[in-house]
Amino acid sequence: MGRYVVRRLLQMIPVFVGATLLIFLMVNVMGDPIAGLCGERACDPATAAQLKKEFGLDKPVWQQYLTYMGNVFTGDFGTAFNGQPVTELMSTAFPVTIRLTVVAILFEIVIGITLGVVTGLRRGRPVDTGVLLATLVVISVPTFVTGLLLQLLLGVEWGWIKPSVSPDAPFGQLIVPGLVLASVSLAYVTRLTRTSIAENKRSDYVRTAVAKGLPRRRVITRHLLRNSLIPVVTFIGTDIGALMGGAIVTERIFNIHGVGYQLYQGILRQNTQTVVGFVTVLVLVFLVANLLVDLLYAVLDPRIRYA
Amino acid sequence: MPEQPFEPDRVIAGTGAGGAMDLATSEAQTLERTPGGPLGTGPAARPRSLWSDAWRDLRRNPVFVISALVILFLVVISLWPSLIASGSPLQCNLAKAQEGSQPGAPFGYDGQGCNVYTRTVYGARTSVTVGVCATLGVALLGSVLGGLAGFFGGFWDSVLSRITDVFFAIPVVLGGLVLLSVVTSNTVWPVIGFMVLLGWPQISRIARGSVITAKQNDYVQAARALGASDSRILLRHIAPNAVAPVIVVATIALGTYIALEATLSYLGVGLKPPSVSWGIDISAASPYIRNAPHALLWPSGALALTVLAFIMLGDAVRDALDPKLR
Numbered sequence: 001m002g003r004y005v006v007r008r009l010l011q012m013i014p015v016f017v018g019a020t021l022l023i024f025l026m027v028n029v030m031g032d033p034i035a036g037l038c039g040e041r042a043c044d045p046a047t048a049a050q051l052k053k054e055f056g057l058d059k060p061v062w063q064q065y066l067t068y069m070g071n072v073f074t075g076d077f078g079t080a081f082n083g084q085p086v087t088e089l090m091s092t093a094f095p096v097t098i099r100l101t102v103v104a105i106l107f108e109i110v111i112g113i114t115l116g117v118v119t120g121l122r123r124g125r126p127v128d129t130g131v132l133l134a135t136l137v138v139i140s141v142p143t144f145v146t147g148l149l150l151q152l153l154l155g156v157e158w159g160w161i162k163p164s165v166s167p168d169a170p171f172g173q174l175i176v177p178g179l180v181l182a183s184v185s186l187a188y189v190t191r192l193t194r195t196s197i198a199e200n201k202r203s204d205y206v207r208t209a210v211a212k213g214l215p216r217r218r219v220i221t222r223h224l225l226r227n228s229l230i231p232v233v234t235f236i237g238t239d240i241g242a243l244m245g246g247a248i249v250t251e252r253i254f255n256i257h258g259v260g261y262q263l264y265q266g267i268l269r270q271n272t273q274t275v276v277g278f279v280t281v282l283v284l285v286f287l288v289a290n291l292l293v294d295l296l297y298a299v300l301d302p303r304i305r306y307a
Numbered sequence: 308m309p310e311q312p313f314e315p316d317r318v319i320a321g322t323g324a325g326g327a328m329d330l331a332t333s334e335a336q337t338l339e340r341t342p343g344g345p346l347g348t349g350p351a352a353r354p355r356s357l358w359s360d361a362w363r364d365l366r367r368n369p370v371f372v373i374s375a376l377v378i379l380f381l382v383v384i385s386l387w388p389s390l391i392a393s394g395s396p397l398q399c400n401l402a403k404a405q406e407g408s409q410p411g412a413p414f415g416y417d418g419q420g421c422n423v424y425t426r427t428v429y430g431a432r433t434s435v436t437v438g439v440c441a442t443l444g445v446a447l448l449g450s451v452l453g454g455l456a457g458f459f460g461g462f463w464d465s466v467l468s469r470i471t472d473v474f475f476a477i478p479v480v481l482g483g484l485v486l487l488s489v490v491t492s493n494t495v496w497p498v499i500g501f502m503v504l505l506g507w508p509q510i511s512r513i514a515r516g517s518v519i520t521a522k523q524n525d526y527v528q529a530a531r532a533l534g535a536s537d538s539r540i541l542l543r544h545i546a547p548n549a550v551a552p553v554i555v556v557a558t559i560a561l562g563t564y565i566a567l568e569a570t571l572s573y574l575g576v577g578l579k580p581p582s583v584s585w586g587i588d589i590s591a592a593s594p595y596i597r598n599a600p601h602a603l604l605w606p607s608g609a610l611a612l613t614v615l616a617f618i619m620l621g622d623a624v625r626d627a628l629d630p631k632l633r
């Protein structure tokens with residue numbers, strides 16, 4: 001187990017370096033990091049040169065990258081456009097987005113897996129067809145459309161929720177945004193669970209369990225579900241990273257001041273430090289979530305052992 | 308070493324930051340081709356290939372027929388939008404802003420007084436162009452790179468796998484925002500280029516996996532024993548037997564690329580206002596959502612219907628090509 005974790009951590013290094021380098025190059029080479037500092041006007045050449053020297057931007061890109069990563073590992077993510085340290089922005093933004101992601105994942109697990117089990121066990125029946133059609137519709141409507149429509153209906157027309165979320169974003173106000181964020185993945189979780197359950201339903205161990213005289217409930221929860229969850233867990237685990245990155249759209253619609261909001265502002269104002277800093281953390285979250293998923297396999301399926 | 312009874316790549320292949328594209332990937336993993344060929348239904352019966360079997364199933368599948376008709380309609384109106392819409396989508400009259408349905412403008416007018424019906428019809432062209440071109444690019448690049456890596460294996464295969472890992476770690480919308488926010492050109496090409504750049508690893512994983520599966524088949528060994536060259540084995544024996552999962556994933560991905568273009572345009576980094584796109588229209592309509600919801604609902608409906616048609620088509624094709632469901 002320990003050796004496996006160490007090996008996986010080592011394997012994460014090239015992916016981490018590659019992904020952050022890619023984002024670093026995109027932001028640095030394609031945009032002009034100085035342009036954002038002089039506001040709407042263009043910087044005059046002398047100031048630009050001085051700023052570039054100050055931030056080390058006159059050095060080659062690889063050297064800038066190394067300096068930046070060196071700073072990151074000592075906990076220094078640089079400063080944002082308004083002079084605030086990026087770490088300070090993160091400490092206000094990440095808790096909000098983490099709450100939003102938790103709400104979304106809970107929706108995926110509770111509704112997605114339940115619907116998947118129900119339809120998987122009744123494959124071909126009206127319930128199954130109905131849910132399957134519903135998932136197709138949910139997948140086809142892009143998140144921003146779902147979000148705008150729910151905001152219009154629940155927030156503006158019926159007044160059930162506040163159309164925009166307050167800055168401290170308590171869990172109660174994040175329920176609908178969380179559902180919107182989860183919607184597409186929710187449909188995928190339902191379909192994955194359904195496929196997996198329907199496939200495993202015919203397996204020998206289920207027949208054995210039924211033949212032993214176990215109650216149906218126990219067969220489903222202990223034998224069938226546990227064995228069917230591996231692809232679902234893989235999906236949900238990798239979805240954590242995607243949800244946090246994809247929150248840009250949801251956070252924009254409901255005016256939530258989380259990671260997506262800060263990233264969007266950072267990109268619009270060409271603030272390199274904010275964008276690279278946040279993306280670096282997101283990539284780390286994605287990689288760690290993937291590692292945890294792989295370790296969860298062993299819990300779900302005892303045949304998998306990490307020596 | 309972990310003792311794993313399954314091949315790790317196969318399980319992990321269904322993952323990624325692509326969000327909407329993941330399911331297609333993981334479901335396509337179950338699509339394993341059995342070597343095609345005569346099944347021996349009697350000496351007189353002509354051997355049916357997987358493709359003719361699949362085509363026979365598809366023609367009888369109402370889901371396929373309906374989605375194919377919707378797609379055909381979309382392609383026709385994106386080639387000749389003036390067939391069903393008169394006037395220009397850029398001709399707007401502020402005096403008519405936010406007005407509802409009336410003769411000549413069945414969908415009403417938006418906040419700028421543009422005819423929503425005309426703009427919705429003309430918006431199809433953007434979506435179909437982006438979807439088709441991005442999918443072609445992704446499918447070509449991904450299947451060539453993935454196929455070669457799977458066939459030859461070795462050093463470059465590992466390099467390619469690590470590169471795809473890197474791309475999967477970057478959230479798609481985020482990458483789009485970063486890359487496209489600095490593009491000033493207002494055409495569909497930067498958007499398509501971005502999708503190809505970030506989308507190929509998904510197809511490349513599928514292609515690699517299915518080439519590796521096909522490579523182990525006896526007929527490949529037989530061809531090799533007969534002295535066939537690598538290129539002949541790849542093109543004549545492996546490619547036709549490994550292409551099914553790629554087609555399925557690409558069809559479903561086409562729908563998600565259309566949705567992605569609209570999302571990027573909504574965020575203000577895809578296409579920008581003088582262009583006509585459903586994403587732009589939805590974004591422009593959202594401030595007037597209270598007074599003129601029709602300006603938001605029609606383009607949203609068109610967008611959803613288009614994406615739905617492509618996803619259902621992909622679903623139907625997968626069911627037809629998956630021998631396990633027979």
